[in-house]
Amino acid sequence: MATNSTTSRGSKVAEHNTTEQGWKKDMPAYKRLRANGLQPKRVDGAAEVERRAQEPWQVETGILPNT
Numbered sequence: 001m002a003t004n005s006t007t008s009r010g011s012k013v014a015e016h017n018t019t020e021q022g023w024k025k026d027m028p029a030y031k032r033l034r035a036n037g038l039q040p041k042r043v044d045g046a047a048e049v050e051r052r053a054q055e056p057w058q059v060e061t062g063i064l065p066n067t
Helices: 003-035 046-052 056-061
Strands: none
Touching: 003 046, 046 056
């Protein structure tokens, strides 16, 4: 087995783990927003959208105020 084949697999696993770690906070935020009748553009980043959005249209467009 070549060295770079395990390295690239390891980086994919690390990337997957990072994404999954973000979902631990994004999924509950996404569900809360949906329960409130809002439709975020995507699950990824939903916690940030929930935290920063001041208006419903900001949730749905993903355009957030600068802070």
